[in-house]
Amino acid sequence: MKLYGSITSPFVRRIRFICSEMGIPFTLVDTMTEAGQKELRDKNPLWKVPYVEIDDVKIWDSHTIIDYLFETKGSGNFRPKAGPHHYGEANLQTAIDQALDNAILIFYLNKEGIKPDAAPYLTKNALRISSILNYIKQELNGNFFFTDGKVGLSEIALYTTLDWIRFRSVLPVEEDPIFAGFLNFHGQNKSWKETAPK
Numbered sequence: 557m558k559l560y561g562s563i564t565s566p567f568v569r570r571i572r573f574i575c576s577e578m579g580i581p582f583t584l585v586d587t588m589t590e591a592g593q594k595e596l597r598d599k600n601p602l603w604k605v606p607y608v609e610i611d612d613v614k615i616w617d618s619h620t621i622i623d624y625l626f627e628t629k630g631s632g633n634f635r636p637k638a639g640p641h642h643y644g645e646a647n648l649q650t651a652i653d654q655a656l657d658n659a660i661l662i663f664y665l666n667k668e669g670i671k672p673d674a675a676p677y678l679t680k681n682a683l684r685i686s687s688i689l690n691y692i693k694q695e696l697n698g699n700f701f702f703t704d705g706k707v708g709l710s711e712i713a714l715y716t717t718l719d720w721i722r723f724r725s726v727l728p729v730e731e732d733p734i735f736a737g738f739l740n741f742h743g744q745n746k747s748w749k750e751t752a753p754k
Contacts, residue, residue: 635708
């Protein structure tokens with residue numbers, strides 16, 4: 557398995573975390589280098605990460621990559637995708653991904669000196685993040701979304717999102733006691749420590 561991406565990407569980190577937990581070997585092609593970026597653009601029309609090549613299979617979406625890994629390797633100790641929670645978990649992932657996409661936009665616009673109040677669309681994006689994070693807090697049952705007490709795709713999505721927002725100082729999520737507790741609880745996991753952005 558050849559994984560294209562950067563150490564800082566939260567979407568790539570989801571794949572790296574799952575591979576670490578399930579003992580799936582991979583080679584990381586660093587797309588922050590000129591050679592890695594050229595190889596990515598030659599192979600992936602989206603020019604986005606993560607992108608994987610597994611034998612003849614080529615996948616350029618994190619959700620589809622995880623689906624493929626779970627279908628071919630099993631779900632290990634993770635909550636399986638199928639079950640009564642499936643659509644609830646899918647909604648959580650969609651909401652969390654939307655918050656992350658908006659946080660990434662704010663981060664890059666801030667780097668260019670553009671503030672969220674520069675246009676109504678940007679203001680709406682910033683407000684959308686707050687709305688989603690409030691919803692997420694209501695859905696959490698302690699450190700998990702479901703009563704099975706297992707880590708599933710929604711917990712993985714939330715951890716990578718909150719940790720990236722904290723790492724990039726987009727929002728002070730660590731000041732929220734619910735999110736701070738979630739980050740501290742799951743952050744003790746060896747694979748989260750090993751895949752932390754630097």
